[in-house]
Amino acid sequence: MAVETVYPEAGELVCEGPVGCTDEVSNDDFRYLDIGLPPEIARLKAAGHLTEARDACTRLLEAGCERELAACLRAERHRMGRLAEDFCVPRASAIAQIRREWPDFTEQAFDDLIARGRIDWRYVDGELCVLGNFLDSLRVYPAEVPGLAPEPPLDTATRDRMLASMRAEGAAEREITLRAILEVPAALPCETVRAWLPLPAACALQGDIEILDATPGARIAPATAPARTAFWESDTLRSFTVTYRYRARAPYVDAWAGDVRQTERIGSDPEPTPEDLAEFRPHIAFTPYLRALAASLVEGIDRPLDRARAIYDYVTRHVDYRYQPAYAQLDAIADACAKSRRADCGIFALTFITLCRIAGVPARWESGLYVASDHVGPHDWARFYTPETGWLWADCSFGSSARRAGDEARRRHHFGNLDPWRMVANRAFQAELTPPADGVRWDPYDNQMGEASVDGRGLDACEMRRSIALVEMRAV
Template sequence: MAHAWFRIVMVVFCVSMACSVTTADDSVVAQAEKLELAGDFVGAEKLLDAALAKEGLDAETKYALTFERDRLDRIRQDFELTQVDLEAKVLAGVKDATPDEFAKWLEEGRFDAREIDGQLLYMNSGVRNLFYRDSSLEPRRNVPKDESDVQHLRLNLTRQIRAAVKEQKTPYVLPRKFDVQFTGTVKADAVPEGSVIKAWLPVPRDFPFQRGMTLVSTSPQPIEVAPGDSPIRSVYFEQKATAGEPTIFQTHFTYEHDSIRFDIDPAVVTPFDGNDKEVARFVEEGPHVEFTPELIALSKEIVGDETNPAIQARKIYDWMSQNINYSLAIEYSTIRNVSDYCRANRYGDCGQEALLYIALCRVNGIPARWQSGWNMFPGRLNLHDWSEIYLAPYGWVPVDVCYGITATQNMHFLTKSEQQEVADFYFGGLEPYRMAANSDHAQKLTPAKLSPRSDTIDFQRAEYEVDGTNIYYDKFSYDFDVEEIPPATTTTSKETNSRK
């Protein structure tokens, strides 16, 4: 496919977006944002610190200023490589790469970068994103990925699901049961000794296709378990920190998840009439789903004069499968408008792709919402985000545009027709290897977290705070083990600190 080469991301973060914070100190936030975009992070920090030092700040203003201050540190953690560092990684990671070739890629803007306090710094995942954004480089990985078995397993599973749906005449088939142990570890001395760490760990939400979450054991004892219909389901803990020792939180649970496949007939689909208020809110604008002039123009380019919601949604899916590249992400909390970020750059990770898909559906009046948690496909255990769209008379239908993109662009061990077969499946289908903790994005935890979340959109890696201050990713880790039961031959996977 043609590539729109990947611009340096100095302005794309938020230059076209008004700041979402509305407080008495909005002018301070706006000034700090201008300094940040100009690369003056130290100046922005001084401005925000001075504002935070004022007496009598209300809670909303303090929260907004604290988030803006934290956000600068978060951006720094995503962009740590100098040009020298980046070149060394490229020459080591790309077979037969030369300094001249690196210089050419640099000139083409293939590496995300930020100007930070007088230094141009590059995103930590720059080398891996070379391969994701340009599949022609795949043979030049110094450590090749073994994808053949996984890709053929996925193809065969989608065929089994289709056959079962046809035979059983229901979209929910071939259930799988899972045994999961999740461990969240706040690093030793990350917080003062004796302080109480508050922790929220993700667990499965109730859906028509996901049920029966049972807590087998926890450590420590939980204080609260969010209800099954929570849009962001967690188990809440509190535990004192001990000097020199990590603080560990653990959940052990089981649950069941169906395979899903809706065979959508556009001829029977009708536009959403707006009468169901619970569904109607998912056609509205919201955080990271803004109907910008650029989004509207792209929608018209993709959808044209089509009015059937099923065909519109499929046109959007197909366009994204062919025109958006998968890319490892900068942290969502550092981006003002995630769907616009993905639109503008023509790349994103699974969540950024999902939000762009949701935004394009909503601007066409198609209810669309976020769904996320973990992808537990054998050999590919990871964090993952996808979406659902509402199509009458079918109801909520899954759409995983990330796998449409992956199948179309990266499943090179399959034939073209097999790639298309997999891509077709994920418009209306999911395999059972999922744990969905969220039914919407940018939702509030239960009980409420006082400090800005580490991930302001998603909830997969857990959240922590102490004395009203967030504990960010550099101060904790996570780890989970998943066992599929029963079938007689179980599959065990392990994942540690991977994004999506």
């Protein structure tokens, strides 16, 4: 097993020091996005005049400004430079793509989808552009686009049997072996590549973690790291692989029972901390709208478990799944979700966490992979704490999809429970890697598929080849 060094816990970065135009953006700068752009720059960005807006950020940084505004300007300048990568399909091209499957589709129908929030868009160089995967997002709700081919039907029988068995037996357990690969094919021979691949973390859901094989030079973060990784630094290697095995055990509790007894407490997690009830800017923010929404949802409800359930009910019944751009492009994620009622898995989780914290229910982030027998992919969910139960789980994304499918039993299952088809790598939102990234990460908030840098420059997704393969999964 090629494991050489174990790093200590990573510390939190602090935005300090003199401000100038030569300062490069850091991952910590994204904490200050809610400072907001000066109005004249915000108007340029909203109109899609991105080059002018970025130049205006640079001029203001050169002139000097307070460190909080400087951090916001650096983060905004950086993400505006990446905006066109996400919103890469102009309006005319988007209509043409739809017409290849749906010849009678009209421009008015496209405008109607935009007006109803069914297609996410931004102005880029003054032109309305949509997400590159906008068609996939539309297919999720075939009734809205009857001329498009719907998503292929999923074979859910194996999953449903597993969930039923978990409920009947009180738990489900799997031993899972995964292989993760990250490649940086365009790095030059003279350049230094740094790479971070996610690893299973020690937590209530999983244990017996083994690193079976790794590219030589791997440095393994502590099992308790908030974003656990294998790390490499090399002037010669351009491909990095790690194979690991762990045991996932998902207990079951009926969180809908009238009296969830103390004897049904799950796990041995530590007690909540003040951070589990606090804001974490810019996305876990207690905005006036979210405060009012939370107050209305839990009015007259005293028991924490019932408060969490009321929030879960609202989120899973009123928010619809939509594909999203890179989270670096999003503002005030929880507040925006509550207003737009659109989300993907991480946005569902952040919205639930924020509303719970406002309502006095401790809540945390958890993320990594969903590991089914026929599919492995990134996924996010939440944890929440009540005195009756200790820490439980809430997967609002799966709950919402169950509601969409008319499966109330599955919707109820994911309040209080997950399943053993998971790999937990991250136990905090916007946690630092180990060692800290030397360039701005493609995703400054989470790490599910891996990050890399070349000579201190963080790489975009298109500059990396990343994959996760299921080697083996067996019931225990």
